Amino acid sequence: MKYKYIKISAWLFFLASPFAASAQEFGVELNGGWQGLKYTLPNSQVRLQPGGSLGVNYTFPLATKWGLLTGISGSYYSTKVTLREGAVFSSYQVDTEGSAFQYNVSTIGYKENQRFWAVGIPVMLQYHTDGEKTQWYIDAGTRIIFPFNVTIKTKSAQITTTGYYPDFNVEVHDLPQHGFGSVNNWQSATKTSLKPTATLSAATGLSFRLSPVLRLYTGIYVDYGLTNMRKGGHNQPLVSYESTNVNAIKTFSVLSTGYASNPKLTGFGIQVRLTFGKRKSKDADTEADKPQAVTTDVPASEPKKTTQEEVKRAETTEQQVETRQNQPTSTTSTSQKTITNKEKQVVEEPMEFDKLGQTEIPESMKSHLDSVAAILLAHPELRVSIVGHTCDLGTEEVNLRVGKKRATLVANYLAQKGVGRNRMDVDSAGESQPLVPNTSDQNRRKNRRVEIEIESPETK
Secondary structure (H helix, E strand, O other), X not given: OHHHHHHHHHHHHXXXXXXXXXXXXXXXXXXXXXXXXXXXOOOEEEEEOEEEEEEEEEEEEOOOOEEEEEEEEEEXXXXXXXXXXXXXXXXXEEOOOOOEEEEEEEEEOOEEEEEEEEEEEEEEEEEEOOOOOEEEEEEEEEEEEEEEEEEEEEEEEEEEEEEEEOOOOEEEOOEHHHOEEXXXXXXXXXXXXXXXXXXXXXXXXXXXXXXXXXXXXXXXXEEEEOOOOEOOOOOOOOEOOOOOOHHHOOEOOHHHOOOOEEEEEEEEEEEEEEEEOOOOOHHHHHHHHOOOOOOOOOOOOOOOOOOOOOOOOOOXXXXXXXXXXXXXXXXXXXXXXXXXXXXXHHHOOOEEOOOOOOOOOOHHHHHHHHHHHHHHHHOOOOOEEEEEEOOOOOOHHHHHHHHHHHHHHHHHHHHHOOOOHHHEEEEEEEOOOXXXXXXXXXXHHHHOEEEEEEOOOOXX
16 A cells, blocks of 8 residues: 555656746745544544644646645644543453463553654645735645654553453453553553555635745645554554563553544644745736747749658568467376366365364364375375464464464374475464454354465366
8 A cells, every 4th residue: 555655646746747847836834733643432532632744845837826736744743542441442362371361451541642753745736816915725635644653652540451261251360470460650652553645635824925926825724534544453452461470561552452443644723835936927928928920031033942852661561470389299198197176175175273272183174184185195296385374363473373383283284194294385374364254253263274275286
């Protein structure tokens, strides 16, 4: 997505470049107001904080009252989040023993500041009224925003973490050595990333002529983001789960949880722009457009001479010679049979792991793996890729580890049946490649799987 916005921005600059020679206004712009990320979050208050931008821009005249404004700016955005007392954030985690549990985080006096900088490229259509000294103007269009240096700072009077194990119907409290308990006067900071976005933008106000080449614009502006700026998954807990010491917990931000809904960039405030240059007047345009009379002195007695140039066109016929080898290829007998489609389907059928966090091969899967091993032994020329997958419960790091362990178990089982370990590539995709949406327990069971893929086989 980031490269898509870069291509669009470059295209817009190239589109405007033919007009650069006739650009009539160069400006320096300063915006100030409230701008940041706006979204809904249960049991909280999300407020925009003071921010602003500074940039340079050009206005290219399109008609008497119309112009195209573009340029570049640097902006600062800030958002403050306050959680109500007793707010609970829940997520699913896996402990060091591989047991899944519901990780609950409750807070007292929780405050979070989200701050970032961004580079913006405006593309605005400008309309202004007639007026030698004072004009009314309106700008409307879009800004393409590239965020960077996103920092999250949090503090809370108290953070309390508990764990509920549904398999045992037990909720664990006050075990700080296992990551459950309370931390007072807690502070933490982290960095994260946001996706580029485009905004619907508008500005309006009055402009005043200060001199024949100097004009001051004053007004208000508003920006409204069109896309969700959250980057990556949103299944992280509010704070990290530290299995050995609850005092070591770190912030993940409310943006990383599944509770923050559709964060978009929002901004509004006051705009001041100082421009240098002078628009063409109607009279100047008219005089420039008038055709100039051209006179030539030709003696009346001199006959008009005409010259003719002989244009010879040599027609060349390009013949494309296509060398095609249509001779039938000879077949040689080999000692290895080509794998059939039916055998390929057996090998590449996904194998489900029913239980959350399960890292042992189910008994029901072993007969299928025996069939896979027999096929691979019958075709020693084949290599396979074995990839482990998980559902979306748990952190990304844990899911990658669980997926790798499942894939390794399958590879070891096939190796015990005689398949060479050097014929198998083992990897993990974690939760990143679900077969079906993780919207139910049944779908999550389908996503907890291992897939075997034959690398470039020939089938018949």
